[in-house]
Amino acid sequence: MNNDIKPPRWADNLLSLFCKEEIYEIIQGDLYETYFRNLKKHNKSKADRLYVTEVLQSLRPRLVKKIEGTQKLNNYGMFKNYLKIAWRNLSKYKMYSSIKIGGFSIGIAAFLLILLFVQDELSYDKRYEHGERIYRVISVNNDPVDFGMGTSFPAQIGQALGDNFPELEKVGRLIPYDWFNAGSNQFRVEDNLQSNYEEGFAYADQDLLEILEIPMVYGDRKSALSKPNSIVISKKKSDKYFPNQDPVGQTIFLNEDETEPIFIGGVMEDFPSNSHIQFDFFITLTGEEFWPGEQTNWCCWNYSPYVRTAPGTNSKELEEKLLLIRDNYIVKHAIESGSADVEETKKHFAFYLQPVGDIHLRSENIHDVVARGNIKVVWLFMAIAVFILLLACINFINLSTAKSSNRAKEVGLRKVIGSFRNNLVQQFLTESILYSVISVVIGIGLAALFLPYFNVISDKALVLPWTEWFVIPLLIGFIVFIGLIAGIYPAFYLSAFKPIDALRGSISRGSKSSKLRSVMVVFQFTTSIVLIVGALIVYRQMEYILNKDLGYDKEQVIMLQGTNTLDGKLLTFKEELLKLSEVKNAAFSNYLPVAGTKRDGNTFYKDGRDKIDRGVGAQRWTVDQDYVKTMGMRILEGRDFSDRASDSSAIIINETMAKKLNLENPVGEKIMNWETWHVIGVVEDFHFDNMKGGIRSLSMVRGSQGSIIAVKVDTKDMASLLESITKTWDGFMPNQPIRYTFLDESYARMYEDVKRTGNVFTIFAVLAVIVACLGLFGLSAFMTEQRSKEISIRKVLGASFQVIFQMLTLDFLKMVVISLILAIPIGWYLMSGWLNDFEYRTDITWHLFAIAGMVVLSIAFITVSFESIKASVVNPVKGLRSE
């Protein structure tokens, strides 16, 4: 009996590893007994050896643990039981179960749709092989008052960048706006008669094709644009005009200009929907000079440069080095042209290299041609989706804990039989995962069902990625995750019941738990109210935008496009149009107050002061003399254009411009850009940008060319009027189909993103309310059930219908009122933030919140009263009878 002498440890461990549980102790006891006996006869090492021998000889099949032991079998069996019980519970309380599952499914469907949207937005421009080295060069004006960033540079920027900076592997310029042949043109293949209107033209350097890694169908990316007068067209257009052929080398004409034939240098793949640029035609900049000296003059900023840096280049350091260009070229030009902006430029001008992947979502401060997405919106939507999912989880938690008394007996019994708390937790988690599985399946079904509608609203082409490799594991992970999150609190809550309380039946809703439940209900309704208010405000702003006095009249104005090909016949055509009785006025111009028409930014000075003053940046629109009348703009001072010869140097400015130029009495004053003009009138400010910005300075000069005719009509039968106009047009241009849009429609399209935001808000507000009400319904049903005895007794004692009803509904309505009070500051804060983006906006008024509150209150009221009414009219006997 030596306590410190023991058989070798490792042999013991080996035995414990292999030996069957039930025989292990016994065999080991025998082995120990033998060991100590041996110690008396032999020395320790011999005894040890004998012991080891015995151990090894005990490793016999009959004595060794089964690998698929009863342990495993036990677990498997338990899960089967859990699932069975879970299913029975589900079926027994069909209403509650369907509320839980319904809410979950809706939440999951919403979450999935938003996820697809967010993922699409985040995927823009991420597929470049060298994406981390591709940048767009942006100009930065660090003036604290006038901060802005722009995408345009003078023509020579390409050469300046390429020559001076070895870190830039490639430099390529793009002209994406309506300028010369960029924008839209009449497109005609040589030897064809038909000339078609096409959009999506841009000018590009040959190197741009390589920088943006544009895949080519025909032709070589390295040389498709290297020859002058070449063009690269997209596959879509190639299929349209040259079906099933390689069109490289063929000639086309733009705008019927046969003196400038253009030949096809290559065909590129269509740009994917998640690319920040979407062009169908790239006209080469090789050998292009838009006017003599244009390519080296740093006066005019029309080119957007893209670069690819050498590996290892630090973009921030490079930005510093680029200031060389500012000093050697930009400032130099400013000094040479005597501009007063030299000091400003030296102080405030800087470069920013924008990574290509950031262009779609992070260009808020950059003055760009195309409306970009916004990373803030993406985060906002994601937040909304998470919230709705949260609401659904809250429903689950609330209903599970509320109904806990139903499971109390089961819990108590299981504990008595020997279940540990862990087992119970496992059981309830299994149940919630079961719900999760069902809800996810239904949720996916709902998402698939509503995806087409969502695509319409979000203006995308989203698809559910069934075939991606990560779908199945992701789904499983998601199901488990949701099940765990929703199920963990009820699992712990339910498994904590003391057996004796449970079996005695004294478990009832504790006041502690109902507080938590109330908090969650309040959270649900606050979220819903905030969303409803959000939707209302967005719609209000949309109304405001559509109906505000714009300073011109957008109703009943038809824009006929592509009229530049009329050439000399312009005036005749206009006269023909005016002959139609319903046509009130018509005017030529390329410039209209809606997006997508021409813009021309100039710098103006008071006459003679171009070297002294800071210039005023203003638009200069070339319009014909009927423009102001046609558009319904109002002249405040002076007069409109006339056909006087002297009016060829006349200019009309808007109020803002007059202020900026410090002209007290503008009429009669002279101003200049590179020519001198005399001001004949001041027009009332009108909106020509979207309402996010203020009204900028604008001037108008007289000119008679134009590719758009704005036709002001007054008709009740638009269709037949359009027929007449079309006939007139066809008389002049039989080979060019008429193209027109309506000014008010184009205007509305400028605010597509606002409309879209409004739609999304509405949808999610509705969903949130549905989910919250489902929860409320479940809870109220449950409360009523709990108190059925109480209600019956009260009725017997004489309570009237109203009293009972009041008793049941008041508590819930109180919660909704609290939600409303909480929602007011939150909603106010959030929506002010959104509205602040707009220079011109509606106000947030009290009655918006009142409306939202009323809506939610009444919906909640109806929801709760279903059960309450039922309870109030039921025969009291039913409640008091015991089963």
Add this chain to the structure above:
Amino acid sequence: MKDTNLGAFEELVLLAVGSLDENAYGVAIKDALESQSGRAPSIGALHSALYRLEDKGYLKSTEGGATTERGGRRKKFYALSGTGKEALVRAHELRMAFSHKIPGLNFNMD
């Protein structure tokens, strides 16, 4: 099942258990076997056989008797069941029946 095929070793084990009356546990059975036959099985082999015999129903077992010598580990005591006794008797009869048929083999110890 009337499987009375007892292996030789199994039969010996049964006999040893029967001879020990009350105290038939692992080490004791091993000692008994050793003193009678001169050969001692390993503890593992012995327990394996005992396990099998109990499965077949020839032995019953109880547990208990932990001593400090064994480090507090309990013993498993075996005893012959009715069926076990029957099996032993039948086995003995079988041997006798055969041996009587062999001329010149005398089982009587003089």
